[in-house]
Amino acid sequence: MPINELYTPALLEHSQDPFNKYAMENPTCTHEGINPSCGDDIVLSLRLSDSDIIEEAAFTGSGCAVSQASADMMADLVCGLDLAQARDLCKLFIQMARGEATDTELLTERLGEAACLKTIARMPARVKCAELAWRTLDQMLEDRQSGGTGSNLKAATTEDGIPGVRDL
Amino acid sequence: MSLNDALLGAAATAANFVENAASKYAAAREAVRIAEEDAKAALSGDPADITKSPFRIAYPLLAADPTYAYLDNAATAQRPSMVLKAQKEFYTTMNANPLRGLYRHSHMATSAIEDARKHVARFLGVEAASERDAGNQIVFLRNTSEALNLLAHSLPEVVGLEPGDQICISIMEHHSNLIPWQQACKKYGAELVYMRPNEEGVLESATIQACIGPNTKIVSVVHISNVLGIPNPIAEIAQRAHEVGAVMVVDGAQSAPHIPIDVEELGCDFFAMSAHKMGGPMGVGVLWGRPEFLDQMEPMLTGGEMIDSVTEEDAVWAQVPQKFEAGTQDAAGIYAFDAAISYLESIGFETIEERERKLSAYLVQKLKELSFIEIVGSANPDAHLGVVSFNVKGIHPHDVASLLDEENVAIRAGHHCAQPLLTWMGISSCCRASIAFYNSTHDIDRLAEALEGVWGMFHAH
Structure with a gap:
């Protein structure tokens, strides 16, 4: 695989100059995600409106270009979405990173720039780098949903705690 | 699409193909040249000459890919053919x-x-x-x-x-x-x-x-x-x-x-x-x-x-x-x-140690010549034996290792199962190149070239 399909100018820009990487003041919720095998960590913060619409997303932490760019792109994408929409996007991204969602047109339409991370599916060791922010967001939203509206949405989660793919 | 556009498109594709073929041909020529040098060294070379590897030919995985710079020997070494043969011999002649x-x-x-x-x-x-x-x-x-x-x-x-x-x-x-x-x-x-x-x-x-x-x-x-x-x-x-x-x-x-x-x-x-x-x-x-x-x-x-x-x-x-x-x-x-x-x-440990000390010193020297490399630990070329850890300034080790892999250079990146050491040194991860006696300066030169490529890619704009 030509590696510059992954390390695109967009990815390098998001990793080197991440617009959404800062410590948010008074976030509605925060969640930490780690990749134990690489030591990468991320703290994701969201500001939600009264009706649980994501108004602002930011992150801090350290990681490789792939995980940082992925987090920054995600933060751009989820603003304006409600919790269910954001979780749908997490599911789609994780499916893409694992090579299970491959429709380029659909991916580009829904994931925008983050669709450039599609090639990560061909680099098994790096999939978890791309997924880190998305898994963290999904877990945070799952916690929030089960705390707020009950556990009716837990059905979408498989037994290993990874967002399910069946009902997408 | 006009005929002109189609012709331009076809010409671009052809030019791309020729360029690809030329670079593949150059890479193959380089592989043959190294394999020939190593084979000559194996027949009559000086084992202390680290610019060639008289031993590479004994390692099927390395011999099959002369430009593969395997620099993760501290994780596991490659196996020479006599070891593989012995393993098979046990099962075919004395298995019980x-x-x-x-x-x-x-x-x-x-x-x-x-x-x-x-x-x-x-x-x-x-x-x-x-x-x-x-x-x-x-x-x-x-x-x-x-x-x-x-x-x-x-x-x-x-x-x-x-x-x-x-x-x-x-x-x-x-x-x-x-x-x-x-x-x-x-x-x-x-x-x-x-x-x-x-x-x-x-x-x-x-x-x-x-x-x-x-x-x-x-x-x-x-x-x-x-x-x-x-x-x-x-x-x-x-x-x-x-x-x-x-x-x-x-x-x-x-x-x-x-x-x-x-x-x-x-x-x-x-x-x-x-x-x-x-x-x-x-x-x-x-x-x-x-x-x-x-x-x-x-x-x-x-x-x-x-x-x-x-x-x-x-x-x-x-x-x-x-x-x-x-x-x-x-x-x-x-x-x-x-x-x-x-x-x-x-081979003899005298030869092994001499080659590896020279290779380790060469590795430290090459890394020191790159201004964007920070060596983790001693920067004294004569202090190392086998292992040299480093970081590329501002670039995460996992990105470095993935990009080097694209250039057929294998190194390790991460915490190397020594998290308390890295924490104590104030870093969360690093790159590690580790050599064995069957490496040569070719492998290290390829690493240095590939590292320049990584740096260039992250600093293109």
Whole structure:
């Protein structure tokens, strides 16, 4: 695989100059995600409106270009979405990173720039780098949903705690 | 689309194809050139000439890909063809369960293991009344980790570890020589004491004297750190350990492949190593220990082939080493490990060490020439043996390793199973290049070129 399909100018820009990487003041919720095998960590913060619409997303932490760019792109994408929409996007991204969602047109339409991370599916060791922010967001939203509206949405989660793919 | 556009498109595709073909042709020419040089070196070259590798031809995986720069030897070495042949030979000519059977093939399998024991004992410079006695001080396990786990499991009872006692290790231990002792300390209420090196990565005499004292019962130290790559003063540490009546354990996973080992000269009581880092198979490890300790130690695993007799109520353990070898051993692997040691000895550790010191110095030198590289540990080219760790300024090691892979250069990136060391040094991860005697300066030059490419890619705009 030509590696510059992954390390695109967009990815390098998001990793080197991440617009959404800062410590948010008074976030509605925060969640930490780690990749134990690489030591990468991320703290994701969201500001939600009264009706649980994501108004602002930011992150801090350290990681490789792939995980940082992925987090920054995600933060751009989820603003304006409600919790269910954001979780749908997490599911789609994780499916893409694992090579299970491959429709380029659909991916580009829904994931925008983050669709450039599609090639990560061909680099098994790096999939978890791309997924880190998305898994963290999904877990945070799952916690929030089960705390707020009950556990009716837990059905979408498989037994290993990874967002399910069946009902997408 | 107009005809003109179609023609322009076709021309661009053709130009792209020609460019690709030209670069593939150039790469193939380069591969052939290196393979020819290496083959000539194998026939009549000077083994001390590190610009060529007379040994590469013996390694099927490397010989098949002359431009593959394999620089992750500290994780595992490549296997030479005679080791692969030996592994196959066991299964095709002597396969039987060793120790058990009363027929010819089982005797052959048993002898294969016993001969390997004696060979390992000679390799480690074990002194005993007879070759057989020396061989019986060699316990075959799965790897260095298992050897160190056995010690942490069984040695505390032997030394009477109690609350208030100390176990002393260094901050540069691999997790395998750290977590087992951490667990033992928790279980026995003992304290884990860390020796810390100076800025050059050297354990100083004052540190050794201060950290090992009257309360120290066990000292366990890595011979060569898998991150810093600098030999530790084992003989001095062992002397101090014995002064205070402590037992001295050495993790030799990173030293046994590179320098001659003499456990009597080191003055240690235990020495652990892994076959796969020495060109042998994965899944075979060695623990050498002094009989007075091995005899007193309880086994960690019990079951088949490790008993003298069993009743409904109790069991009597077999003699050392069988006492520690429950279940069927990887006899083929042990036989192949024997062949791996023979191969290293046929080259000679003088040659191996000379080549590797030169290659390590060349590696440090090349990295120092790159302004964007930060060497982790000593920047002295003559200090390293095998391992050199570094970071590319501002670029995460995982990105570096992925991008190098694209250039057919294999290095390790991460915390290298030495998180407390990296935390202590204030970094979360790093890159590591590690060499073996079958590398040449080609491999290191390719690494340096590829690193320039990585830097360029991240700084193109």
